[in-house]
Amino acid sequence: MYTLGINAVFHDSAACLIKDGQLIAAAEEERFTHFKHGKRPVPFSTWELPFHAIDYCLCIADIHVNDLEHVAYSFDPYLLVGEQYRDKSTIEIPFENNGKIDNNDWLNVWDPLFLSSIINARAQLNDGYPHHLQKRFIGANIKPEQWHYVEHHLAHAASAFNCSPFDEAAVMTVDGRGELATTTYNFGSGQQLTRIGQVNMPHSLGLLYEQVTTHLGFLHSSDEYKVMALASYGNTDFVKDFREMISLSANGQYTITNQNFTERFGPQRLRHHEFTAHHFNIAHSLQLVLEETLLDITSWLQKETGSANLCMAGGVALNCVANARIRDAKAFNNIWGQPASGDDGTALGAALWIDAQQRKSNEREFVMDHAYLGPEYNDDEIEKFMKWSKVPYRRMENIAEETAEVLAQDKIIGWYQNRMEFDPRALGNRSILASPINPEMQARLNEVKDREDFRPVAPVVLEEEAANWFESAEYSPFMLFIYDVKADKADRIPAVRHTDGTARIQTVNEQQNKKYYDLLKAFYRKIGVPVLINTSFNTLGKPIVCTPRDAIECFWSSPFDALVIGSFIIEKNADINSNPDIQTTTITQQMPESAAVAVTE
Numbered sequence: 368m369y370t371l372g373i374n375a376v377f378h379d380s381a382a383c384l385i386k387d388g389q390l391i392a393a394a395e396e397e398r399f400t401h402f403k404h405g406k407r408p409v410p411f412s413t414w415e416l417p418f419h420a421i422d423y424c425l426c427i428a429d430i431h432v433n434d435l436e437h438v439a440y441s442f443d444p445y446l447l448v449g450e451q452y453r454d455k456s457t458i459e460i461p462f463e464n465n466g467k468i469d470n471n472d473w474l475n476v477w478d479p480l481f482l483s484s485i486i487n488a489r490a491q492l493n494d495g496y497p498h499h500l501q502k503r504f505i506g507a508n509i510k511p512e513q514w515h516y517v518e519h520h521l522a523h524a525a526s527a528f529n530c531s532p533f534d535e536a537a538v539m540t541v542d543g544r545g546e547l548a549t550t551t552y553n554f555g556s557g558q559q560l561t562r563i564g565q566v567n568m569p570h571s572l573g574l575l576y577e578q579v580t581t582h583l584g585f586l587h588s589s590d591e592y593k594v595m596a597l598a599s600y601g602n603t604d605f606v607k608d609f610r611e612m613i614s615l616s617a618n619g620q621y622t623i624t625n626q627n628f629t630e631r632f633g634p635q636r637l638r639h640h641e642f643t644a645h646h647f648n649i650a651h652s653l654q655l656v657l658e659e660t661l662l663d664i665t666s667w668l669q670k671e672t673g674s675a676n677l678c679m680a681g682g683v684a685l686n687c688v689a690n691a692r693i694r695d696a697k698a699f700n701n702i703w704g705q706p707a708s709g710d711d712g713t714a715l716g717a718a719l720w721i722d723a724q725q726r727k728s729n730e731r732e733f734v735m736d737h738a739y740l741g742p743e744y745n746d747d748e749i750e751k752f753m754k755w756s757k758v759p760y761r762r763m764e765n766i767a768e769e770t771a772e773v774l775a776q777d778k779i780i781g782w783y784q785n786r787m788e789f790d791p792r793a794l795g796n797r798s799i800l801a802s803p804i805n806p807e808m809q810a811r812l813n814e815v816k817d818r819e820d821f822r823p824v825a826p827v828v829l830e831e832e833a834a835n836w837f838e839s840a841e842y843s844p845f846m847l848f849i850y851d852v853k854a855d856k857a858d859r860i861p862a863v864r865h866t867d868g869t870a871r872i873q874t875v876n877e878q879q880n881k882k883y884y885d886l887l888k889a890f891y892r893k894i895g896v897p898v899l900i901n902t903s904f905n906t907l908g909k910p911i912v913c914t915p916r917d918a919i920e921c922f923w924s925s926p927f928d929a930l931v932i933g934s935f936i937i938e939k940n941a942d943i944n945s946n947p948d949i950q951t952t953t954i955t956q957q958m959p960e961s962a963a964v965a966v967t968e
Contacts, residue, residue, distance in 0.1 A: 369434060370385040371425075374417070374714040378709070379710040381396060381715075383789070385722045387726070390735065393789040394789060398420075398787065423741070423742055432504050438509055439722075441710070517716070520545045521720060525560065526719065530734060531676075533555070539552055543571055543588065550565060582649070595686055596821060597642070600647040657689055677702045681708060684704050687847050690847055708847075737880070738794055742914070763935065767888070772893065773936075779928050787911070793902065797911045815926050823871070829897040830842060838850055838852075843873065844874055848872070852864045860898050875887065906921060
């Protein structure tokens with residue numbers, strides 16, 4: 368049984384495909400269209416279906432859209448417009464009373480159009496696909512009984528629990544907003560979730576963080592991780608202000624008092640203007656109070672459920688500093704976070720939930736131990752494109768050893784291998800890699816990627832060596848937690864040590880990603896350090912690269928030193944005339960199909 372999962376609300380539009388309980392493909396729409404977070408420059412575009420990501424998922428299974436048994440959409444519009452409209456073919460959205468919502472002050476001018484688009488999403492799938500993708504869509508006929516709306520936070524919760532390693536767990540989801548809920552608490556057992564409680568709009572920890580993100584001159588629903596990084600430079604000057612905004616009560620409930628940030632904190636910082644200690648202190652205070660609030664909530668949730676395990680999803684679950692505070696508080700023995708905790712992951716959660724319900728399965732059939740679920744290109748496809756584009760390259764005899772040698776020379780490389788990550792963070796298949804030994808490397812990488820200078824870079828470390836370099840480090844394949852750099856190792860890996868002494872680590876073992884693991888082992892043998900810098904293969908404002916064309920364009924337009932792509936290496940300073948192994952053949956042929964995958968209308 369094939370079940371397609373779709374997210375096309377708010378941001379991070381994505382699709383995934385489940386076959387009989389197993390996840391076989393998942394991807395974000397941005398990787399194909401090149402619009403960051405799936406947002407085209409028009410207000411309603413986020414609600415367009417992720418046709419390119421859907422097409423990719425269908426391609427992996429080699430099926431047509433009509434071969435799908437079910438489609439799960441990670442938002443239920445009828446929770447807003449009213450259940451009485453669910454079975455009607457056409458409705459007039461009653462926004463003068465707003466259905467079941469008594470207090471609708473938080474609604475905005477786009478919500479009627481937003482909900483109309485979602486209610487008509489099945490028609491979009493059947494009739495609205497782009498012409499150049501018609502191979503897998505033409506003649507589409509998804510019937511009403513095949514189409515399932517899944518509550519947004521239920522989709523988040525299922526993405527966290529239904530592919531976790533736990534048979535039972537407490538489940539917490541925290542984000543900006545769903546239909547009504549902004550925070551939910553569930554207990555998971557088998558494949559089922561029981562709702563314990565929820566916090567509704569307009570009270571939202573996620574939206575509070577977004578609002579401060581805007582006040583600090585960043586893009587909301589995009590740059591919250593920058594605020595998290597900025598927080599390490601500040602102090603607690605505004606902790607009292609944020610504590611006054613958030614009122615906690617029993618059973619995980621909280622309210623947030625609307626505040627005029629300009630009155631409290633002064634004028635909003637303009638983009639590209641200088642950061643001051645004032646901005647650092649706002650970020651630090653916000654981050655600290657968020658952590659305090661989540662610690663109180665998780666303490667209650669553990670007592671309520673009695674579980675030793677916690678699963679987390681929602682955009683706030685990408686806050687690795689807060690995650691580490693929850694881990695270190697030890698209310699729960701084990702914590703698992705969904706790597707695609709943003710709205711992209713709701714496509715996965717919706718599909719897993721509907722798959723389990725339709726097959727009436729309560730047995731766990733899938734554990735998510737990696738996120739390599741996107742497109743891949745083999746050596747033949749890569750080489751064909753490099754020849755077509757007249758790129759000088761050479762084939763490597765030993766990818767790990769030769770790449771490690773380049774890294775040992777303090778060079779920056781693009782690393783492009785196997786299947787793309789389904790995740791906002793590169794995890795070793797679409798990465799920029801560098802040695803962590805030179806303390807100037809963090810600044811060099813921020814310059815290469817045109818990032819703010821306060822931004823840290825993250826390390827990847829051999830799983831078996833992690834605890835020797837980072838305090839109490841353990842299995843952490845998804846970069847969801849920070850750890851302190853060990854004092855006796857700090858001078859050996861200064862580039863990955865943030866100003867507060869921490870690092871957001873990724874561990875890797877041979878089973879998860881053999882090429883990546885072998886590279887780390889080779890670097891360890893040469894240098895004596897089992898750590899590399901791993902940052903995402905993209906530049907400012909661009910999504911992580913997907914196709915060979917994306918990788919090569921990004922490489923040649925940025926000051927990288929080398930690109931390792933499949934079995935090949937491209938070096939900018941290579942002496943073409945003196946190296947007979949470098950391929951420079953001029954050929955005349957059509958652009959290969961693999962190069963055109965990401966081309967849009």
